[in-house]
Amino acid sequence: MMVVLQRVRQAHVDVAGQTVGAIGPGLLVLLCAERGDTDAVADRMLSKLLKLRIFSDDAGKMNRSVQDTGGGLLLVSQFTLAADVSGGNRPSFTQAAPPDEGRRLYDLFVTRARAAHPVVATGVFAADMQVHLVNDGPVTIPLQMTA
Numbered sequence: 702m703m704v705v706l707q708r709v710r711q712a713h714v715d716v717a718g719q720t721v722g723a724i725g726p727g728l729l730v731l732l733c734a735e736r737g738d739t740d741a742v743a744d745r746m747l748s749k750l751l752k753l754r755i756f757s758d759d760a761g762k763m764n765r766s767v768q769d770t771g772g773g774l775l776l777v778s779q780f781t782l783a784a785d786v787s788g789g790n791r792p793s794f795t796q797a798a799p800p801d802e803g804r805r806l807y808d809l810f811v812t813r814a815r816a817a818h819p820v821v822a823t824g825v826f827a828a829d830m831q832v833h834l835v836n837d838g839p840v841t842i843p844l845q846m847t848a
Contacts, residue, residue, distance in 0.1 A: 702746050702806070702847075703733040703782045708755055708840035712775045714824040715831045722822030724773030729834050733782035734798035734806035739848050743810045746846045750774075751818060755840055763840075773820035777832060778807045800827065 706728050713723035730750060734743075751768050758764040767774065783797035798806060804826050815821045824830045 702735060702738045702742050703843070703845045704746060704750065705731045705779075705782060705841065705843050706750055706753075707731075707834060707842075708837045709775075710835040710837045712832065712834035714775065714777055714822075715833070716825050716828045721825055721830075722775055722777075724775045724820060724822050726770065726837070727772030727774055727820065728767050729775045729777065729832070731777050731779040731782060731832075732807060732810060733778075733780050734803040735783055735796050735847075736798055737848050738798060738802075738806055740806075740809060742846050742848050743806055744813065746844065747810060747813055747817065749844060749846070751814075753842070755842065768818065771819070773822060774814055774818055775822045775824075776807075776811055776814060777824035777830065778803070778826045 709729050711725050712729040713720050752766050754766050755763050756765040756770045780794060780797040780803060783794055784792035786792050807826050811823055
């Protein structure tokens with residue numbers, strides 16, 4: 702499972718001109734399920750991003766997590782994170798989970814995130830989405846977990 706997370710001051714995602722998910726300060730999480738990912742991988746990824754200390758404390762050091770700050774999570778599916786461009790100029794997405802399994806793992810991640818954190822918004826799986834954000838810092842961190 703791959704994610705790119707961005708610390709944001711605010712973010713929202715639109716589908717067909719309508720906002721479907723929005724947060725204030727928190728994390729925008731672009732999420733890609735890969736072939737072979739399991740529920741346990743999703744659980745470890747969620748635990749890591751909830752505890753990752755990338756928000757400033759009173760001394761200005763990155764020492765607080767999204768759980769510590771009460772910030773929001775905006776979870777957006779993005780299979781293109783699995784792009785492989787080593788063989789040419791057209792990306793291959795063979796490492797991405799098949800659509801049904803990708804949707805299942807994304808839905809599982811969202812369900813477990815909502816059980817563990819008070820503010821969770823989402824995009825729409827497999828939709829053409831426009832993601833708007835104000836990156837804070839900027840802080841952008843890629844994470845990958847495997848089975």
